[in-house]
Amino acid sequence: MALAVENLSFAYTRGGEELFDGLSHEFVPGEVTALTGPSGRGKSTLLYVLGLMLAPTKGRVLLDGVAVSSAPDAVRSRVRAHRIGFVFQDAALDPTRTVLDSVVEPALYAGWSLSRARSRGRDLLEQMGVGARADHRPGEISGGQAQRVAVCRALVTDPAVILADEPTGNLDRDNATGVLAALSAAAGGTEDGGVARTVVIATHDPFVIERSGQVLSL
Amino acid sequence: MLREALATAWAAKVPSTLVTFLVATMCAATLATVGRTAAAEEQLLSRLDSAGSRVLVVSDARGDELISPTIVDQTAGLSTTERAIGTIIPVDVVNGAVGQGATRVPAWGVHGDLADVATLTSGRWPGPGEAIVTETAMDRLGMQAPVGWVAQASTTVVDDWAVVGSYTPREPFSDYGTGVLYVSPQGRALDSLHVVLTDARAAQAAQGQVLRLIDPPTPDSLTIISPVSLAQLQEQVTGDLAGFGRTLLLAVLGGGALLTAIVVLADVLVRSKDLGRRRALGATRGTIISLVTLRTLGPALLGAALGTGLGIYLTHRLDATPPWQFTTGTATLALLAALAAAIPPALYAATRDPVRVLRTP
Numbered sequence: 400m401a402l403a404v405e406n407l408s409f410a411y412t413r414g415g416e417e418l419f420d421g422l423s424h425e426f427v428p429g430e431v432t433a434l435t436g437p438s439g440r441g442k443s444t445l446l447y448v449l450g451l452m453l454a455p456t457k458g459r460v461l462l463d464g465v466a467v468s469s470a471p472d473a474v475r476s477r478v479r480a481h482r483i484g485f486v487f488q489d490a491a492l493d494p495t496r497t498v499l500d501s502v503v504e505p506a507l508y509a510g511w512s513l514s515r516a517r518s519r520g521r522d523l524l525e526q527m528g529v530g531a532r533a534d535h536r537p538g539e540i541s542g543g544q545a546q547r548v549a550v551c552r553a554l555v556t557d558p559a560v561i562l563a564d565e566p567t568g569n570l571d572r573d574n575a576t577g578v579l580a581a582l583s584a585a586a587g588g589t590e591d592g593g594v595a596r597t598v599v600i601a602t603h604d605p606f607v608i609e610r611s612g613q614v615l616s617l
Numbered sequence: 618m619l620r621e622a623l624a625t626a627w628a629a630k631v632p633s634t635l636v637t638f639l640v641a642t643m644c645a646a647t648l649a650t651v652g653r654t655a656a657a658e659e660q661l662l663s664r665l666d667s668a669g670s671r672v673l674v675v676s677d678a679r680g681d682e683l684i685s686p687t688i689v690d691q692t693a694g695l696s697t698t699e700r701a702i703g704t705i706i707p708v709d710v711v712n713g714a715v716g717q718g719a720t721r722v723p724a725w726g727v728h729g730d731l732a733d734v735a736t737l738t739s740g741r742w743p744g745p746g747e748a749i750v751t752e753t754a755m756d757r758l759g760m761q762a763p764v765g766w767v768a769q770a771s772t773t774v775v776d777d778w779a780v781v782g783s784y785t786p787r788e789p790f791s792d793y794g795t796g797v798l799y800v801s802p803q804g805r806a807l808d809s810l811h812v813v814l815t816d817a818r819a820a821q822a823a824q825g826q827v828l829r830l831i832d833p834p835t836p837d838s839l840t841i842i843s844p845v846s847l848a849q850l851q852e853q854v855t856g857d858l859a860g861f862g863r864t865l866l867l868a869v870l871g872g873g874a875l876l877t878a879i880v881v882l883a884d885v886l887v888r889s890k891d892l893g894r895r896r897a898l899g900a901t902r903g904t905i906i907s908l909v910t911l912r913t914l915g916p917a918l919l920g921a922a923l924g925t926g927l928g929i930y931l932t933h934r935l936d937a938t939p940p941w942q943f944t945t946g947t948a949t950l951a952l953l954a955a956l957a958a959a960i961p962p963a964l965y966a967a968t969r970d971p972v973r974v975l976r977t978p
Binding site: 444447450452453472473476477479480481483485487491493495496500504505507508509513552556 | 620621624625628629890891894895896897898899900901902903904971972975
């Protein structure tokens, strides 16, 4: 599975400032790639473009050689549901649902049965050391645990690509280490004996950058 | 999807409660106002449609023998006729056993099926030269039972009829409740033609048909008592009531739907981050629309059930329970109005840029 961008540029408004300046890059499966750069250079924006939530103004995003960035919205949504996992900066768990309900959400959009999704979700939570919190609400777990739950959610459909936006931004060093270890394991496919994945982390945290296999500076 | 929608509806208790309340109010208000109007309309229609308001009476004004038994029989065969009989001007009769000078009661000669005019309560239907009496007439005539005979109260004419049974008059012939009915002599011209129409709205057409059958030499040869104007009034009143009901129904449902749309929109705005997260995790726009709409369905169903129950209770207390078709129709319309109201906010939610709501400053 190869995630790549070709001649990529993006502007939020027509005629506005262009980001990425015709960026071309191929992300290496099995390694964590850190997206770095000063604020305002578009780290999170590139993540959303890679995640097919924003359409590039120039160039394209390729997944296994297919230009998915120009596909219709419904197709891009399906690609996100089946092949891309997201980890947000603030975990973004539904405060009204249990941890397990949050984890299985992408699997339901991917058309999995509830029982299959819940079984996979429980396994992932156990592997990440938060299995005991499966039936708790997000308000009842710590920030580090919440972010590990978010990693479980990103992995639940066994996606080929995981995109994480400042996943350690709100965490102390111990929790950041735990989350980073989980993402590294996901990249190597070691968390569930699966295949190598492409993991891209938008970050300005030197701790994360030091431990990433590749660094892409914007 | 349904499970997810119900779970989020349960989680969002304030908007769900508001939607339940609004739909319940829509149903209860519609039943208590429009439903009451519908019930009143039904009662009015039932009254206006009673046999008494569907009678066309044509009388031979100058005794020109214009109404023959054949005309009565032909009139009975018209498609707009429910019942038709011919009558002879009543004469006074007395109990034949007592003789002249006894108490008099009226006697009507009838051509046609007597069962159209009366219900036999004892004895048998009369043949030529025979009569039946009511309980009231029996009392006045001094009869213990419907047996004996009655004679015309006249010193010159000596008609008499054997009494063979008793009867009670059928609507709209309650005037015949005080006397005697006898079979009109064969071939005798009749003085009045009474036609009970199938529908008051057919009065104009039926009147025209009857007049063509009688074919009077001059318009003033006949006097006509017709339900035509009553039928027109019936149409006007029911039309006015239906129009008022429709307007009121649209106002209640429209107002309720608007408020529901505002509540759902507010919920969508409050939960924009939740919906953005769902889009990022792979939910299609269709999924978001279905989710928001189905999220409204659960509380709306509950509201429709509660509102219908309350509406039925209120109208029952006001003694104006609307027809069941109206009640179920109201619940369905309120439900559809709530679902339709949820669609614009759902479309708005589905087309919002998820990145804008997901980005943490």
